[in-house]
Amino acid sequence: xxxxxxxxxxxxxxxxxxxxxxxxxxxxxxxxxxxxxxxxxxxxxxxxxxxxxxxxxxxxxxxxxxxxxxxxxxxxxxxxxxxxxxxxxxxxxxxxxxxxxxxxxxxxxxxxxxxxxxxxxxxxxxxxxxxxxxxxxxxxxxxxxxxxxxxxxxxxxxxxxxxxxxxxxxxxxxxxxxxxxxxxxxxxxxxxxxxxxxxxxxxxxxxxxxxxxxxxxxxxxxxxxxxxxxxxxxxxxxxxxxxxxxxxxxxxxxxxxxxxxxxxxxxxxxx
Amino acid sequence: xxxxxxxxxxxxxxxxxxxxxxxxxxxxxxxxxxxxxxxxxxxxxxxxxxxxxxxxxxxxxxxxxxxxxxxxxxxxxxxxxxxxxxxxxxxx
Amino acid sequence: xxxxxxxxxxxxxxxxxxxxxxxxxxxxxxxxxxxxxxxxxxxxxxxxxxxxxxxxxxxxxxxxxxxxxxxxxxxxxxxxxxxxxxxxxxxxxxxxxxxxxxxxxxxxxxxxxxxxxxxxxxxxxxxxxxxxxxxxxxxxxxxxxxxxxxxxxxxxxxxxxxxxxxxxxxxxxxxxxxxxxxxxxxxxxxxxxxxxxxxxxxx
Numbered sequence: 433x434x435x436x437x438x439x440x441x442x443x444x445x446x447x448x449x450x451x452x453x454x455x456x457x458x459x460x461x462x463x464x465x466x467x468x469x470x471x472x473x474x475x476x477x478x479x480x481x482x483x484x485x486x487x488x489x490x491x492x493x494x495x496x497x498x499x500x501x502x503x504x505x506x507x508x509x510x511x512x513x514x515x516x517x518x519x520x521x522x523x524x525x526x527x528x529x530x531x532x533x534x535x536x537x538x539x540x541x542x543x544x545x546x547x548x549x550x551x552x553x554x555x556x557x558x559x560x561x562x563x564x565x566x567x568x569x570x571x572x573x574x575x576x577x578x579x580x581x582x583x584x585x586x587x588x589x590x591x592x593x594x595x596x597x598x599x600x601x602x603x604x605x606x607x608x609x610x611x612x613x614x615x616x617x618x619x620x621x622x623x624x625x626x627x628x629x630x631x632x633x634x635x636x637x638x639x640x641x642x643x644x645x646x647x648x649x650x651x652x653x654x655x656x657x658x659x660x661x662x663x664x665x666x667x668x669x670x671x672x673x674x675x676x677x678x679x680x681x682x683x684x685x686x687x688x689x690x691x692x693x694x695x696x697x698x699x700x701x702x703x
Numbered sequence: 704x705x706x707x708x709x710x711x712x713x714x715x716x717x718x719x720x721x722x723x724x725x726x727x728x729x730x731x732x733x734x735x736x737x738x739x740x741x742x743x744x745x746x747x748x749x750x751x752x753x754x755x756x757x758x759x760x761x762x763x764x765x766x767x768x769x770x771x772x773x774x775x776x777x778x779x780x781x782x783x784x785x786x787x788x789x790x791x792x793x794x795x
Numbered sequence: 796x797x798x799x800x801x802x803x804x805x806x807x808x809x810x811x812x813x814x815x816x817x818x819x820x821x822x823x824x825x826x827x828x829x830x831x832x833x834x835x836x837x838x839x840x841x842x843x844x845x846x847x848x849x850x851x852x853x854x855x856x857x858x859x860x861x862x863x864x865x866x867x868x869x870x871x872x873x874x875x876x877x878x879x880x881x882x883x884x885x886x887x888x889x890x891x892x893x894x895x896x897x898x899x900x901x902x903x904x905x906x907x908x909x910x911x912x913x914x915x916x917x918x919x920x921x922x923x924x925x926x927x928x929x930x931x932x933x934x935x936x937x938x939x940x941x942x943x944x945x946x947x948x949x950x951x952x953x954x955x956x957x958x959x960x961x962x963x964x965x966x967x968x969x970x971x972x973x974x975x976x977x978x979x980x981x982x983x984x985x986x987x988x989x990x991x992x993x994x995x996x997x998x
Contacts, residue, residue: 609825617825618823618825619825619828619829621825622825622826622828622829622832623832625829626832626833626836629836629943632943632946633939633943635939636928636935636939639928639929639935640929640935643847643932643935644843644847644932645932645935645939650843651840651843651939655839655843659836707883710883710886712879712882712883712886713879713883715879716875716876716878716879719875720872720875720876723868723871723872723875723991724868724872726992726996727864727868727995727996729996730864730995730996730997730998731864733998734996734997734998737856737857737859737860737998738856738998739852739856739998740998743996743997743998744997744998747992747996747997748992748997750992751988751989751991751992751993751996754988755985755988755989758875758878758981758984758985758988759981759985761882762878762879762881762882762977762981762984763821763977763978763981763982764819764821764882767818767819768818768819768820768821769818769819769820770818772818772820772827773818775831776831776834779831779834779835779838782838783838783841783842783989786838786842786845787841787842787845787993790842790845790846790849791845791848791849791997793849794845794846794848794849794850794852795849
């Protein structure tokens, strides 16, 4: 507790050292990772929607001239530039989740599954489309047949790459449900299982090109997006709370005097 | 064994199984021509609603549940089947 | 119902009468969150199906004619019976009658396992005769919805195995866990009741 009472009242700091500088905050790494997420998603949203009109997905049954125009459009070019530069933020946002999953009582197998799922998912689900649309935007010489193939490839990679994300969401959901430390609420675990369901729902995009089960369809895209966006926001809020409530002593980079060994030494007992 | 047969749950089950067979027969008979048939559709959907709610009420023990659970599950059955029948009739 | 001579688990308190004013939520409330949410999600699917059917009655009617209504009906009764034994098993577990609970859950598992088996007898001939998800919109809905449901059934069977293990091995079976699993299984049953009417019966 700080000695001077005349100061602007603020919440008591866990330790006097931490009261002043935000740079000394031991959770800074997590907070940076955390806040990178909305930045990343907003950027992503900007790139995909108003900038390039890549989202909502264009029709898989578009005519060739439309496809060629789209692939050569100026906006797609700018979108791809931004995407190429910002892609690196994907791992950071996943790191944010994994830091909290690490605290759970479940087997590390869940964490590793999540990690690998996230990695493969990001490569296939984001990197591949980036290449496909980037090729169309940056290399004007391709014939329309090749461009149509790249168009299909890009969208299918983006929406049809369910396997990796299935693993990731299932691992995340199960980890939350089975966790005995209560890091994240149980209902969130169930909500995450629905993420897995939306990935499964995306499977038909490989087969049909029109109607509600195409990659721009009511069932596979719009409904899945509703579930996904709401989940993303909710998980985000829960992660915020989890980081906030994480005891300082538990952190991997906890300051020395808070570490369990130091506490034992001081109190002269063993826990 | 008789205790099992006289258990209210078993009676519910017997009703549900019987009604399943009845609605199958309705579809097989009235719906044999595979044409639009509002009578068959309304009958089977209403029967399905009743069956669903009986499973929820008796098997899922919502009859002993707090009011919010009764309202939510009841609301789901009511809302779903209202929408289903509305869309069906609207499309005719 | 009170066959408490054998297998009574000491310490199980079944003396508390139901407080009908407050009500009893069976199992974890987080599972109810999942159940209601899942019902809503499938509900959206059901309504979507009805909407698209409305735009193409002919196609849906003709396609429906190719379905195997007999297996559909038998499967419905299988799931209903399985649900019955889950409910009876839950009652027995609550009364402390571990032997009866185990018997009933085994029977429930058997009836439940019959569902995917019969489904294979339904799907395989259909696929072999050329009726695939890509055939038309009805069949896409049919395979996607029954497929999604089948995944739920598989998960439910796994959960039931865990319940059986819990009843068999632990000294004081966790009633809350039994109720939670039972709630999930009944939801699977409810979903199928609607699917049966929408896919097989309605015209």
